[in-house]
Amino acid sequence: MASYSSLIRESRPRVRETTAPKRAGITVNELYEQLKAMAVLYTIRPGERVNELELAQKFEVSRTPLREALNRLVAENLLNFVPNRGFFVRELNRQDIFDLFELRRSVESSAVLLAVQRADPKDVRALRKFWKDVMKSKTQAPAPELVTRDEEFHVRLVALSGNNEMVRVLYGINARIHFVRWVDLEQRGHDAFAEHLDILDAIESRDLERCRALTETHITWRMEEIAKVVDAGVVKLFSR
Template sequence: MYVQLREMILSFDLYPGTRVTETELAEHFGVSRTPVREALQRLEQDAYLLIRPKQGCFIRQLDIAELGHYYEVRQDLEALSLRFACEHMSDRALKDLGEAWDPELQPGRSEEPGEMVSREESFHVALAEGGGNSVLVNYLKDINSHIRVVRRLDFTSGERIDRTYAEHHELVHCLLRRDLPAAEALMQAHIAQSEAFAKSLTLHQLAQRRDTRFGQR
C-alpha cells in the first residue's frame, strides 16, 4: 500500500495540495482502512504528505524555496561523500560502479523516469556507502526523499538521461585517478543543474508536465 500510494504521489495521480481520506483510499483499493492508515503514516514520516486531525491528509505542496535549501545541503553532503569515497573506496568497487554507468551500455532513453531516479539515487548512495560513513548515507537518503518528485520530472528528458550517464561515468573515473578536485567540480556542476531545474518550476509548469507526461487523469 505504501509503495502504491507513493507512486501515485510521484506520478501526480495525487497532485500537490490534494486532500485524501482513509475511507476514499480504502474504497479505491478495496481494502480495510488499517493498511491505508499505516501507509499514510509512513508517507507523512517520509514527508510526502501532511495529516491534519479531523481534516484529512494533504499531499505536500512543492515549496520551491525549501527545495533550494535541500539542494544547498546536498552540495555539502555530496562533497563530503566524495572525499570519503576517494579515500576509502577500492578500485574494484569504483570500476564496477563506473561500468554500471557506461554511456555505451545504458538501457536507452526509453528508461522510465521512476527507474532512472532510483538508479541515480543508488549511484550517490553507493558512493556514500563506499566511503564508510553510515550517518552520511542516512542524511543523503533523507535529502533524496524530499527532492525525488522534482528529479522524476527532470528525467523525462532523454538528453538529461544521456548527460547523467556521461557525468557519472566521468566522475567515477576521476575517483579512480584519486583526483578529488576534478570529482568535486563535476559533482558540483551535476547538482547545480538539478537545482536550476527545481528553481525553474512553478505549479503551473508542474501541471503542464503532468498532463504532457502522464495524460489527463
C-alpha cells in the same frame, strides 16, 4: 515499465521490515510501499486531501493499517497532516526543492571526499560497469526509469564513503525530488549523465579536489532552474 518502488528497492538502505499480519492480501509494509510510490509520483495532485475511504476501498484494508502507512509518509515529509482535517499531498514548492538540492549537494560532496579515502577499487569498478550498462540502453528507457537508475548510481556513490547514515539521508532526499528530476530529464535530456564517469575517475585517482568540484557542479541547481522545472511539473500534473 517497473514501478518506482520496485526500481528503487535495490538501492535503498537495508532495513529490517516489521512483521505485519496480512489484511485482505496486503501487509502494512506493502501498503506503505504502494502509497509511497503514489506520493513520490504525485498520483494525487499537490495540495489535495488524501481520501482515506477511497484508499481503504482501493487496497481492501481497514483504516488502522492505512493510517499507519500514511503516518510513515508524514514522518518522511512525503505527506502533510493537518489536525482535524486529514492527510494532504505535499505542494510542489520551489524553495523546498531548492533546499533539498542544496542538502543533496552537501551530502554527496562530503561523501565523495570520504570515498576518495575509503573506496574499495572493486566497488568503484562495479559502479562504473553499472553506469555504462545504463547508458547503453538510455535511449530506449523511459524517463522515470532513467531517473531511478540515476538515483541508484548516486546512492551507490555515497555508499563508497562507508557512511550508512549519509546513504539514508540521500535516499530520503531522492524520494522528495524524484518527480522534479523526472520532469527535468524529459526537458533537458541526458547531458549531465556523462559526468558520472568523470567523478569515478577522480575517486580512482584519489584526486580529492577534482572529485569535490565535479560533484558540486554536477548537483548544483540555481533557483531559476528550479522554478522552471517546478512550473513545468505543475503543468504536467494538472493536464494529465
